[in-house]
Amino acid sequence: xxxxxxxxxxxxxxxxxxxxxxxxxxxxxxxxxxxxxxxxxxxxxxxxxxxxxxxxxxxxxxxxxxxxxxxxxxxxxxxxxxxxxxxxxxxxxxxxxxxxxxxxxxxxxxxxxxxxxxxxxxxxxxxxxxxxxxxxxxxxxxxxxxxxxxxxxxxxxxxxxxxxxxxxxxxxxxxxxxxxxxxxxxxxxxxxxxxxxxxxxxxxxxxxxxxxxxxxxxxxxxxxxxxxxxxxxxxxxxxxxxxxxxxxxxxxxxxxxxxxxxxxxxxxxxxxxxxxxxxxxxxxxxxxxxxxx
Numbered sequence: 001x002x003x004x005x006x007x008x009x010x011x012x013x014x015x016x017x018x019x020x021x022x023x024x025x026x027x028x029x030x031x032x033x034x035x036x037x038x039x040x041x042x043x044x045x046x047x048x049x050x051x052x053x054x055x056x057x058x059x060x061x062x063x064x065x066x067x068x069x070x071x072x073x074x075x076x077x078x079x080x081x082x083x084x085x086x087x088x089x090x091x092x093x094x095x096x097x098x099x100x101x102x103x104x105x106x107x108x109x110x111x112x113x114x115x116x117x118x119x120x121x122x123x124x125x126x127x128x129x130x131x132x133x134x135x136x137x138x139x140x141x142x143x144x145x146x147x148x149x150x151x152x153x154x155x156x157x158x159x160x161x162x163x164x165x166x167x168x169x170x171x172x173x174x175x176x177x178x179x180x181x182x183x184x185x186x187x188x189x190x191x192x193x194x195x196x197x198x199x200x201x202x203x204x205x206x207x208x209x210x211x212x213x214x215x216x217x218x219x220x221x222x223x224x225x226x227x228x229x230x231x232x233x234x235x236x237x238x239x240x241x242x243x244x245x246x247x248x249x250x251x252x253x254x255x256x257x258x259x260x261x262x263x264x265x266x267x268x269x270x271x272x273x274x275x276x277x278x279x280x281x282x283x284x285x286x287x288x289x290x291x292x293x
Contacts, residue, residue, distance in 0.1 A: 019118070037115060043293075067192045077115035222248060247259060264285050
């Protein structure tokens with residue numbers, strides 16, 4: 001599995017560099033900040049999910065490249081903004097100084113803005129998709145990234161720092177903050193490779209993605225306690241320091257581990273209704289709850 005992860009990371013890095021070069025960025029400092037936020041490593045889980053989802057519907061990775069690039073641009077912009085002093089106020093991301101530390105706060109905000117708009121420019125410029133297919137992919141990405149998805153989840157998160165949350169409230173927050181882009185990655189990967197996407201397959205993939213998205217966050221919460229800063233590539237214990245609601249805080253460490261394992265099993269069960277080759281999606285579900293960073 002590690003070899004496949006590295007393959008995706010290398011493939012995506014090349015395509016991200018090409019996409020940035022095509023943007024004709026008009027300011028050198030802005031370009032440097034965008035590259036800092038986008039090309040500084042990362043697991044690239046969301047693009048990997050898109051590629052794996054395409055395999056599950058009999059498609060090829062080439063058809064998914066624009067989706068993978070756009071999704072990683074959105075994810076990277078969200079991290080640049082998430083690290084800002086007004087949000088989580090982090091100094092370290094992927095083992096490097098966060099964008100506002102490496103540059104300054106205003107440049108980091110603008111770099112995040114530019115990465116967000118670049119995602120839609122890149123996706124809309126692809127000649128691989130029909131106009132109808134491209135429009136649907138753009139709409140899905142916008143809903144996953146915006147007030148119906150990730151941004152809403154981040155707002156819920158910030159509004160509950162230091163406050164008690166029930167398990168139901170915590171899951172609702174993460175289904176938006178983390179889960180929305182993971183869900184769209186899976187569905188957009190399948191739709192890029194097979195359009196229109198069969199409704200029964202879409203339903204099964206949605207169930208898989210919902211389970212994987214929550215499992216990813218549960219494992220993140222566990223690693224925030226168990227892993228060190230060097231391994232994580234970001235500040236260990238940051239959630240606890242900010243008094244944020246987490247799964248271990250509500251369920252205990254062992255309860256959180258069981259929750260992650262149960263969600264992984266739910267993901268595997270959902271894939272039984274997908275007729276194609278789902279082996280890579282299954283491996284990704286296992287990887288997500290067993291990763292150490």
